[in-house]
Amino acid sequence: MSDSTTHEQIIQELSVAYWMELETVMNYISNSINLDGVRAEEIKKSLAADVAEELNHAQLLAKRIKTIGGTVPGSQDFNAVQSSLQPPAKLTDVVAVIKGVIDAEDAAIGQYNKLIQLCDGVDYVTQDLCIQALGDEEEHRREFRGYLAEYESA
Numbered sequence: 001m002s003d004s005t006t007h008e009q010i011i012q013e014l015s016v017a018y019w020m021e022l023e024t025v026m027n028y029i030s031n032s033i034n035l036d037g038v039r040a041e042e043i044k045k046s047l048a049a050d051v052a053e054e055l056n057h058a059q060l061l062a063k064r065i066k067t068i069g070g071t072v073p074g075s076q077d078f079n080a081v082q083s084s085l086q087p088p089a090k091l092t093d094v095v096a097v098i099k100g101v102i103d104a105e106d107a108a109i110g111q112y113n114k115l116i117q118l119c120d121g122v123d124y125v126t127q128d129l130c131i132q133a134l135g136d137e138e139e140h141r142r143e144f145r146g147y148l149a150e151y152e153s154a
């Protein structure tokens with residue numbers, strides 16, 4: 001595979017990660033507001049706090065896309081995929097949202113790992129950005145796995 005092919009792939013995969021972050025922002029906002037009940041309060045606060053962090057990831061990815069010669073896509077290129085993060089049928093169903101968050105964090109972790117491998121030996125700055133973001137997503141997932149353990153045992 002030539003370097004230019006890899007370069008194009010990196011821009012393409014950065015765009016995928018960018019959309020993941022923005023869809024996560026949308027769904028963390030909605031779930032941080034939609035949920036009802038005493039048991040939902042901590043989850044709502046945690047999701048509301050994560051919005052800024054995920055938005056920052058999106059902005060860093062966009063900046064990197066531009067820096068390496070790509071164009072940050074517009075909204076008409078967006079395809080929603082986070083089916084498990086849609087508003088739950090029952091708005092007190094905190095466990096459904098926690099599971100959806102874990103799915104979203106898993107997907108982001110997978111995408112950043114893919115990028116880290118793709119960048120190896122080719123683009124260390126993008127690789128470093130993805131390593132930082134990967135660490136953040138692993139922390140988010142750990143946090144929500146902890147919530148899941150607690151909420152499922154209650």
Ligand SMILES: [Fe+2]
Binds near residue numbers: 021053054133
């Ligand atoms: Fe993120």
Ligand SMILES: [Fe+2]
Binds near residue numbers: 054140
């Ligand atoms: Fe995250």
